[in-house]
Amino acid sequence: MNTIPSLQTSRRAFLKRAGQATAAATLAAGVVPPVHAAENNTIQLALVGCGGRGTGAAANALSVANGPTRLVAMADVFENRLAASYENVNKRFSDKVDVPEDRRFLGFDGYQKAMDCLKPGDIVILTTPPAFRWVHFAQAIEKGLNVFMEKPVTVDGPTTRKMIKLAEEATRKNLKVAVGLMWRHCAARRALHDQIQSGKLGDIVTLRAYRMHGPIASFASGPKPEGISELLYQIQRFHSFLWASGGAYSDFYIHNIDECCWMKGAWPVEAQSTGGRHYRGENIDQNFDSYSTEYTFADGTKLFLQGRCMVGCYSLFGSFAHGTKGAAVISSGMNCRTGIYQGQNLVKKDLVWGYPSEKKHDGPIKWNQPYQAEWNDLIDAIRRDKPYNEARRGAEASLVTSMGRMAAHTGRVVTYDEILNSDHEFAPGVDSLTMTSPAPLPSDDNGKYPVPMPGINTKREY
Secondary structure, three states, X not given: OOOOOOOOOOHHHHXXXXXXXXXXXXXXXXXXXXXXXXXXXXXXXEEEOOOHHHHHHHHHHHOOOOOOEEEEEEEEOOHHHHHHHHHHHHHHOHHHEOOOHHHEEEOOOHHHHHHOOOOOOOEEEEOOOHHHHHHHHHHHXXXXXXXXXXXXXXXXXHHHHHHHHHHHHHHHOOOOXXXXXXXXXXXXXXXXXXXXXXXXXXXXXXXXXXXXXXXXXXXXXXXOOOOOOHHHHHHHOHHXXXXXXXXXXXXXXXXXXXXXXXXXXXXXXXXXXXXXXXXXXXXXXXXXXXXXXXXXXXXXXXXXXXXXXXXXXXXXXXXEEEEOOEEEEEEEOOEOOEEEEEEOOOOXXXXXXXXXXXXXXXXXXXXXXXXXXXXHHHHHHHHHOOOOEOHHHHXXXXXXXXXXXXXXXXXXXXXXXXXXXXXXXXXXXXXXXXXXXXXXXXXXXXXXXXXXXXOOOOOOOO
């Protein structure tokens, strides 16, 4: 994480110094002090993006042991999603929710109105489709707000460059920023990472990652129904459209890619990939049904990723590392159990280290604990004024994911530098969208959308 000087530790202390020359100089420099939301030490929250992930993030924020926290504003472009999210959260945390109707905002400018309900040092939760992340993050920085943002945080090179600059500005302002790559907050994976860094696995020579299962979320979408605009349909079904989410590849595979790169301690420098569409029927989404990607690191180490969303096929969800001294389970399914094995066969008799320790009978770790842990860590950083900014790392993980996706969609080897410096911004006008705007991706006369054509369209993904 970035390191920055520790500043004042409370709103009371800051206000006491506000008239002094040093405090004035600090404010003039644009640095936001580590304030809490009110004199009672409550951190206020605004939720921007009220789908399932946003609702879950709000629940985690209200469940922190190092509170108190309070939800005071919500925003979305869909009234039904906002209403359902409010009912869900209010039912579970009625004593921590204070969002009257006049603080429930609809429309593309709702994020601004929701953030206006907060004070510097509060937290805005950004869980809209990724296309809007840089727009909302910029506003949060301007308002002096700490941020939790869901992954991925970018979908192309131009927005990655924007996010990296914004990450630097957030650090300069001493803002705390969390990115929803929650496996980095998993105790089991952190313990495995320590073991690998200490040399227990030897030198990593190969990494493998798998996310193969049936269609989920809005992976596939049929023709747009009547009664909804093309723009809102694409946002509603955002996993189906590359401009909104980076598609299934970016949204689904980023966790496996990120945890493998974490264990390796590096980002890959290039990728080659294949993929295809099968049994598509009338579906109009832009996704491939299967992807197979080879990432290459600077030292020649390979990361092999297998992704598939198809009914009736073999399913596998996990990540694995192979080193000169053995092999390791980074993740397997949705459980939080890791292990290192002698040799390359991941069999119980060859286990030489595991977390949790079977000898101690620690028992299973709930799959959703890292979701809560990332919030506990963010709140702790705010309370104790610790350097905490995951935005750049989140942007880099998003870019590496997009690198593999672009390789599959163009049929070429794509390098890290190439995609970072690419000029293809999928939705350049996303910051100006209104409820009556045309969609960034127009359909043809038959209601169809462009799909990647590797080997034919080799410079752009569509």
